[in-house]
Amino acid sequence: MANPLQLRAEVLANHPEGAYHRLVLHAPGVAGRVRPGHFATLAVGGASSSLLLRRAFSILSADPATETVDLVVAARGEGTGELAAGRPGDRLDLIAPLGTPFPLPDTPVSALLVAGGYGSAPLFALGAEIRRRGGQVGFILGAASADRLYGADRARALTQDVLVLTEDGSLGMTGRVTDPLAQAIGAIDATVVYACGPMAMLAAVSGIAGGLGVRCHTAVEEAMACGVGICMTCVLPVVGEDGRSRFVRSCTDGPVFDGARVRWADIGTVPADLEGAAAMGGDR
Template sequence: MADERRRVAGPVHVEGEVVATKRVGGYRHLTLTAPGLPERFRAGTFVAVSVAGHIARRPLWIHRVRASSAFGPTLDVVVQVRGSGTAWLAAQPVGTRVAVTGPLGRPFALPKDPVACLLVGEGYAAAPLFPLAERLRERGCGVSLVVSAPDEAGLLSALEARRSVRSVTVLTADGSVGQRGRVPDVVDDLVARSDADIVYAAGPTAVLASVAAAAERAGSWSQVAVEVPTPCGTGLCHGCALPVVGEDGVDRVVRGCTEGPVVRGDRVRWDALGAGS
């Protein structure tokens, strides 16, 4: 694997601006200016955005970066309303100034040679897989993408995906769009059909655990973008505990926002993260 985790420079803390906002399905897509941040972006990294009236910042996956626009370099993030903080973010109009820190965390590692890759994402957390697919395609990799959600409103950019990958499988638990089913129920078949050398995944813990296990059964390498609470986003507060197994086979806890969010799927202690559901 190439060392894609090396960055041009560290993260920046800047005042950004909301320059576009739109509702897509069950999510709010925000386009932000954040001087110096888009140039440092790697697929799988995230930003932490300050929220009015809240101490803890909100981590957001970066869905897309544009090197140039009428506003200069911009980045797109996806907001799923889960509480008062994300509700505030989703309600902000164009022109709102927001404090943004990023890019944070460890990104996906890219293969040195063209190989078959399977990308599996569920809900809004599938966001980092879209820029990842573009990078893999630039390297000549064959990319298959699985986009899943409980229902149609939860799907993220399924139509957009068809323009950038070799094949797209759409799964909804209620069967409203695409194939009826859940990732854990069909992941072995998905891995087998893609003949993937590397499997990447982003989504809820149960989805990541099932993908990592299927990849291991198939003899494939897996990388997963794990979501854990990230109160500060910089690793200083140690509030984003991620249980893993080290190279030496010893259980330990690392910081999800610095040693993660992207980690090897076979290194995560999924039982400790409650992946049984």
């Protein structure tokens, strides 16, 4: 797990970008601790609000020189709507960085980075780091519609190998990120896939990559109530190194997992063979 800080971060800018808002936060001491795949949480509503739970966001970028952290916010409800309406000078209760980042290769690799919607946020810093280490990257970015796509220009700044898909055909090819995935893996001779997005997408990407013998690291988008490993609301069934399945916490053991070890079809259930399942009622 990362070594997080909690502080009152100042909103320096709020940039509308398609269906999203990019918040630029001044957060002294945080940026130098951030690695690609880390996330942050923000409190909403104020001390007297009934909105008790923090909201979790992947970290788009972090700049130690300016002590800034960028987060991409989608307004989905009252809490995220409040954050999306943030104005310069506002102060937000931030905890960051959190979670386990993407594992980085020790030698140059060819990596395919796959995202759905604003799940792309943590992949650009990852792509830049892989390039810095002598590797190459390709991107597949998808969304339901053009306004829900995020970061195509950021991807193209890193590589010419960028595929864009929207389900309604409003931008790029019509379809889903899984449609050209196998062909794209072969086109750039990818030896590893990194993915972030909705759970169904991650399950499909993991399956395709695994079928081709390619390692797949997935950053899950699981609801997190606390973000620091206390509440156990974000657990997933994952197969351990010893071959035994256990519930693990997305916020501290993840959000990045080896896609081949996540039991995607069993998420939301208590599998009978899960370690400790009988104590949780799995034998009823």
